[in-house]
Amino acid sequence: MAAITETVELEIRKEIALLIVDNPPVNALGISVRRGLADGIQKAADDEKVKAVIIICKGRTFFAGADIREFGKPLEEPVLGQVLEIIDSCRKPVVAAIHGTAFGGGLETALACHFRVAVSSARLGLPEVKLGLLPGAGGTQRLPRLIGPEKALKMITLGNPVGAEEALQNSLIDKIIEGDLTAGAVKFTETVIAEAWPLRRVSGMNEKVEAARGKPEIFSDFRKSIVRKTRGFEAPEACVKAVGASVNLPFDEGLRYERDLFVKLMSGSQSAAQQYYFFAERQVGKLPDIPKDTPYLDIGKAAVIGAGTMGGGITMNFVNAGIPVTLVETGQEFLDRGLGVIRKNYEITASKGKMSAEDVEKRMSLITGTLSLEDVSDADIVIEAVFENMDIKKEIFSRLDSICKKDAILASNTSYLDINEIAAMTSRQESVLGLHFFSPANVMRLLEIVRAEKISKTVLATSLALARKIKKIAVVVGVCHGFAGNRMFSQRGREADNLILEGALPSQVDKVIFDFGFPMGPFVLKDLIGIDLGWSKETSTGSTIKEILCEMGRFGLKSGSGYYRYEKGSRAPINDPEIDQLIVDFSEKKNIKRGEVSDEEILQRCIYPIVNEGAKILEEKIAVRPSDLDVIWVNGYGWPVYLGGPMFWADMVGLDTILEGLKKFQERFGDVWKPAPLIEKLVREGKGFKDF
Ligand SMILES: NC(=O)c1ccc[n+]([C@@H]2O[C@H](COP(=O)([O-])OP(=O)(O)OC[C@H]3O[C@@H](n4cnc5c(N)ncnc54)[C@H](O)[C@@H]3O)[C@@H](O)[C@H]2O)c1
Structure with a gap:
């Protein structure tokens, strides 16, 4: 040799x-x-x-x-x-x-x-x-x-x-x-x-x-x-x-x-972005204060509360990893419906030849449906996925605290609510956290792990290990309204809504965002998710386009119409002149002067505030590093990976350009556009997010 x-x-x-x-x-x-x-x-x-x-x-x-x-x-x-x-x-x-x-x-x-x-x-x-x-x-x-x-x-x-x-x-x-x-x-x-x-x-x-x-x-x-x-x-x-x-x-x-x-x-810039992203994904979940050898708990049994859209998908994640789940609902019909959806999902997979009929039964047999919350007493982790309502969640957590075994982890899948407030309902705040799955939860790989104030290192390490086991890309974020992803996302939503009142139409906004590289624009997305999310007939006052559409029964794709209309059996949005007119009339009623809005302005107004909010999130230490936000956007919101993610993209465009844009819009629209001090600082120092 x-x-x-x-x-x-x-x-x-x-x-x-x-x-x-x-x-x-x-x-x-x-x-x-x-x-x-x-x-x-x-x-x-x-x-x-x-x-x-x-x-x-x-x-x-x-x-x-x-x-x-x-x-x-x-x-x-x-x-x-x-x-x-x-x-x-x-x-x-x-x-x-x-x-x-x-x-x-x-x-x-x-x-x-x-x-x-x-x-x-x-x-x-x-x-x-x-x-x-x-x-x-x-x-x-x-x-x-x-x-x-x-x-x-x-x-x-x-x-x-x-x-x-x-x-x-x-x-x-x-x-x-x-x-x-x-x-x-x-x-x-x-x-x-x-x-x-x-x-x-x-x-x-x-x-x-x-x-x-x-x-x-x-x-x-x-x-x-x-x-x-x-x-x-x-x-x-x-x-x-x-x-x-x-x-x-x-x-x-x-x-x-x-x-x-x-x-x-x-x-070229695309390979730079994609290589950057490759490393970004490898970095997530690495936390300065949670070393690799932090001990973690074994998760052998899980429970999910609520068998709705999210609860069903979350259950599938566990079952797919061989972890049995107790699934809790309030009524037999809701439970049956939830279990039915899960079974149908598996059967579709089987019909494509990606799973055997036997496997379908095996996975279904790992789920135990129940109407009694007491049945979660032996679970190692409980994930709550009931309606987005603080009172209901608080009550559930206070009951879970007395039902669950001593070191069981209690998690909420809330999209926006304060996890610290929920944790405070228990006598085990070190075991409470947010596990924010994305919809459809059995498909989307992103998981925001929301680090509540009093969480223990063991519980955090356990949730990271669990995420790996159920094949999620987990990004740890802090507590704030909407955490990292939705908090940034709602900025884009706000501007899209404003733009259609000022002169653009949904189809124009959607085209700009689609052409940028997202799989769809904000209004097609709203139609897909359902416009009625968070809307109720009782409280609706017809004071926004969303409320008007819901009052018309136009809930989006599922009801055959929303911002667009849909032919039966098709998911392709078709422009609806009736809605365009409705928007024009609404602007007039609100005394908003409509005028031509350029594609460039649409893009800047939809994307710059995402970057600005990201910078604030970094300043507040809600996220550990800029690349974590990029991983969230690529995996959770369809940001094209060849543009790296919003923070990478901002560096590529030049933070000075972004800052100038933010100031310009601040003059026109007020302080929602106020540039994050971090951006001002980085520009002053001639740096980018890559130097953060
Ligand atoms: N839908 C999404 O895109 C999405 C994404 C991420 C997070 N979330 C969050 O996940 C949670 C659930 O959302 P969803 O879309 O699945 O709602 P959903 O309405 O589809 O499902 C909620 C389910 O919870 C059940 N439920 C209500 N109270 C209960 C109780 N006390 N015990 C047991 N079951 C109860 C309901 O019967 C219903 O089946 C919310 O907090 C939401 O903000 C939703």
């Missing part, structure tokens, strides 16, 4: 050279690995005894990708492309022996080898697109040659990995190794040597790409199939073009084309 670099060793076993890589934690392809591979291949090539080479990694995985710490810096040579060229052109067979994940540059390395074997649990993929990039070391030219352009398009443009079994069927790998990988790979390689298999250089395999030549529909059909999913993103189109080049250009030219596209993406 000889060390080639500090991360790569060369071991000669009879006729086979093993290049053994050990670069914990994930064998990223940093400079010492690249150099080790290049020199190792050279040594093996020069050694007459050696007839073949195996590249294999120690630890938990094959190369899981490029070394992301090297991103944005000039790369030391050899760069990965050069290393792969050395592997590719080696005259002796090179075999990649894969376990764990062969991702990104890792899979590109395997593709440059002449054969690939993998253990059955291995996963292979090119996820670069998720960082706003494309595989830039030949992946877009080799993969289509190996598995065909149709399958390569999918893997490269969507960035989702495949398992070993699928990889074998696609000819992405040559063999699945059962048992010890090294022994299996050696045996495979011995056969290659003994039977004198010809080298399979992927760069020279042209059959599959040639078969696709002159068939542009392969690409146009694929583009159509991803158009909705990838709207606004630059990288997916670059991926499609690069795969196109593999079909239409010789390998070397294709490589150059791929490189040009890669460099363009790498220097």
Whole structure:
């Protein structure tokens, strides 16, 4: 065994050279690995005894990708492309022996080898697109040659990995190794040597790409199939073009084309935003005062109070993680309805083939419905999801305090209410917190963990661990009206409502926000959620557009009309001149002078206050870091990830520009627009949120 670099060793076993890589934690392809591979291949090539080479990694995985710490810096040579060229052109067979994940540059390395074997649990993929990039070391030219352009398009443009079994069927790998990988790979390689298999250089395999030549529909059909999913993103189109080049250009030219596209993406703002976001998501949940080794409680049993929209979804989260739930309602019909919705959701999943009928029953059997609050006495955590009413919540928490076992955690799913006030109803304030799920709670990955004043570190650590278990992205925020997300969101809502009274119409506002990159504008969203949320007939006075619409029975999509109208069975909003007129008349009645509002003003008035409120939230220490707010917005409110999140975006636009805008609107509309002192300070110091 000889060390080639500090991360790569060369071991000669009879006729086979093993290049053994050990670069914990994930064998990223940093400079010492690249150099080790290049020199190792050279040594093996020069050694007459050696007839073949195996590249294999120690630890938990094959190369899981490029070394992301090297991103944005000039790369030391050899760069990965050069290393792969050395592997590719080696005259002796090179075999990649894969376990764990062969991702990104890792899979590109395997593709440059002449054969690939993998253990059955291995996963292979090119996820670069998720960082706003494309595989830039030949992946877009080799993969289509190996598995065909149709399958390569999918893997490269969507960035989702495949398992070993699928990889074998696609000819992405040559063999699945059962048992010890090294022994299996050696045996495979011995056969290659003994039977004198010809080298399979992927760069020279042209059959599959040639078969696709002159068939542009392969690409146009694929583009159509991803158009909705990838709207606004630059990288997916670059991926499609690069795969196109593999079909239409010789390998070397294709490589150059791929490189040009890669460099363009790498220097663009979208990949910067997506890479920033990648790290932002890894940071959330890390709290300065809650070290990693903080002890936490085991959650074996949960209870949910209220089987409505949120309670049902929350229950599903627990059940999906194998945690049994006691679900409490006030009446049998509400309980039956709630359980019915849960069952239907599972049955829909089963009908799509994503779950077996048996699984549906198994999950349903983990739910125990009850009308008695006393039945939650053995739960380790109770989550209240009843109506948004402080009195009801207070009463429930005071009862839970006497019913629940000593160290049970009590959580509220309230959207806006003061968790400290709710906690004060109990004699265990250290165990009370907010767990703010987003709707639909079984789908949305975001969870705001609301850190009530007296919460213990153990309970906070437990809720973070629980969030991981139920596969949520948890962001810890402090107590205030609407916490972080909704508090920022209501700023946009206020301005959208004002804009339509001043001269814009819902369709104009919605188009601006949609074009910015949100999945829908504020009025389509209101129609979708239901305009009647928080409205009651008894107290309605017809003094806002919302109240008027509700009084007309226009509750949104569910009632067939709201700000827009909807054809039966369709979710597509159709402009309704009746509502446009109603809005114009309403402005007149309120003596609001209507005039043309530019798209630019709409955008600034909808987005700048989100940033301003975010800055206030940071000042008040409601959120730990600006990137936490970005994670909330990308995951909870549909902010396009290629714009990073509102705080990242603000830095990109320039905080001085934002400040100037805020001041301009403050002059026109008063102090709701007053710039957050934090923004003033950062601008004064020539800094951004990134320096916070
Ligand atoms: N809907 C959302 O988008 C959303 C998102 C996040 C948070 N929330 C919050 O979640 C909570 C629930 O909202 P929702 O939309 O699910 O409401 P919902 O009206 O759909 O459901 C509330 C359920 O609670 C039941 N309930 C009322 N009092 C009860 C009691 N004393 N004991 C047991 N059950 C009782 C009701 O019968 C009803 O089924 C609210 O605090 C809301 O602010 C809602």
